[in-house]
Amino acid sequence: MRDESLGTTEQELEKVILVGCQLPTEDDDRFQYSLDELVSLTKTAKGKAIATVSQKRNTRHPATYIGKGKVEELITLAEELEPDVIIFNDELSPSQIRNLSNVLEARVIDRTQLILDIFAQRARSREGKLQVELAQLQYLLPRLIGKGLSLSRLGGGIGTRGPGETKLETDRRHIHRRIDDIKSQLVSIVKHRERYRERRKHNQSFQLALVGYTNAGKSTLFNRLTEADSFEENQLFATLDPMTRKCILPSGFTALLTDTVGFIQDLPTSLIAAFRSTLEEAKEADLILHIVDSSNPDYFNHEQTVYKLLDELEADKIPVLTVYNKSDEKHHDFVPSSVHQSILISAFNEDDLDSLKQVIQSLMMETMEEYKVYIPNSEGKLLSMLKSTSVLTELSFEEEKDSYLCKGYIQPTLSITQQLKNYMQ
Known part of the structure; x- marks a missing residue:
């Protein structure tokens, strides 16, 4: 079978x-x-x-x-x-x-x-593998007594993958050295991730982060919204390494969407610490999309678990849109319980995805400033920048002014907003 x-x-x-x-x-x-x-x-x-x-x-x-x-x-x-x-x-x-x-x-x-x-x-990436090994070694270290923990039984199978038998049979000093080595490698990886994050901030990209309980359908939704190829399967922790892709909203505005590792009840503290840099993708987001499996009878506790972990990550002040997924399979007792704005969808329904993008765009616009400007026909570069960096709600050419009337919403921190002030009337 x-x-x-x-x-x-x-x-x-x-x-x-x-x-x-x-x-x-x-x-x-x-x-x-x-x-x-x-x-x-x-x-x-x-x-x-x-x-x-x-x-x-x-x-x-x-x-x-x-x-x-x-x-x-x-x-x-x-x-x-x-x-x-x-x-x-x-x-x-x-x-x-x-x-x-x-x-x-x-x-x-x-x-x-x-x-x-x-x-x-x-774990697929170098960072993910290092973080797992670090968490495993920190977990196993206090459980090693001499040769430790009946290691003769660790011949393979559940609970034995990762660092491996040969590493665990060596003395504590070797394990401590390995932990220090992994930590130093992770520091350089985290610095690289922070530089990448800063570059995204400098480019003023609007950042969306998918968070949620494991197996809520984050990777499926990520793939549908970005046309990416993230691993999706009906298993817990199908995604471990974060992935970021472009998500095009109805106005044509391009936001960056990041998929993150799934949360779980009673997630070990060592794991939260080990994956903190990964989960901090959520902390840097402008809008968090909290994906909840509406077909799971324990969905309410799953929601609370995620909120608790977001609090621990100090990401609780970021705007949240609760996305109740799997509407086609929703539990008979399901009632939306989010304190945030919410929407009920199926990741496989195109109309639902369009509705979700509209809601995301509306929430995004709430964090932006409205503008109305006339851009001269000669300022093609500025017009092009406006299309890619703002939510353009109206664009029309007025011949008597030889200019384009542009209306929309823009992030107030963008450097282009200073240029726009020259054309406001």
Whole structure:
């Protein structure tokens, strides 16, 4: 049997048991959504969930995450099903991983390591690969005890991709040196990205950023709006490296649109830090397009997760347009809940895309200044610049003045606005 979404046969998928612990602060629906998401993450990592073990507790057990009785139940289940991996739905402490690994035959990893593993698969650029390796090494360092973390079991598979066994079996000093080396490489890459960003600012490009929960359809929408070729697939974290392309709006004005890595609930702090420079593309935007999957029953919590991360990135003051995507599959309980202006669309509907572009242009115009000028027929270069740097709403030639009447909207910070003042009447 072939699973087309993974491009692999079901026999090749690793067998996985999932383990979750529900605290009093988490209601049943929220806990179930979290486990469902863990199933999706496992599938993305080329694993197949064959069983789920869950327990309600007032606090997580400090030594084993779940209680002693549940651990015994898990041991029995693992002996019966013989899984390759057992994945816990929270970040485990080094002692919890050590204690659980001592009594379970299968590899023991947590949600954080699973996400890191997926990131290791998805990274394409040099920066992305370095950021993943940095996050993995920082995660694994406190979990290495001597040769550490039953590394003899790391023979490949979920939770082992990235830095690799040989690097992890060396001493802490080597790992510290590698971390320092990666950080220095990332500093130079970040400086290059900042120079590129400054150049875009200098050119006064209007910048749009797509943000949203992972698998909300950002890359699909990015491709439809820009006619680009970004990787799109119905999997979590299909896009890891940011991509920027030109987006032509109805007036002919060209904005720059950037696709970003998807957000996720309980995204490890180390990952937020590692991908900060990537996510800062959103921080530099003039308008953020927040893409929400209207077909997902947990869409409201997904929205809140994104807002929380935007706050952490100090990008919460930037204007936001909430784009509820997948209108053709929207959940029966879906009700728009955004505090910002919103629009409901399907990325595959051309009329919806046209409507979205119109809304983007209208919001963009709200941040601009209105102008009305007469440009002499001899000023062809200025007229050409006006077409590319402003939203031109009216252009007509008046013979008695031998000039073009131009009306539209322009960013007040553009240097061309000073030239326009000479032709205002």
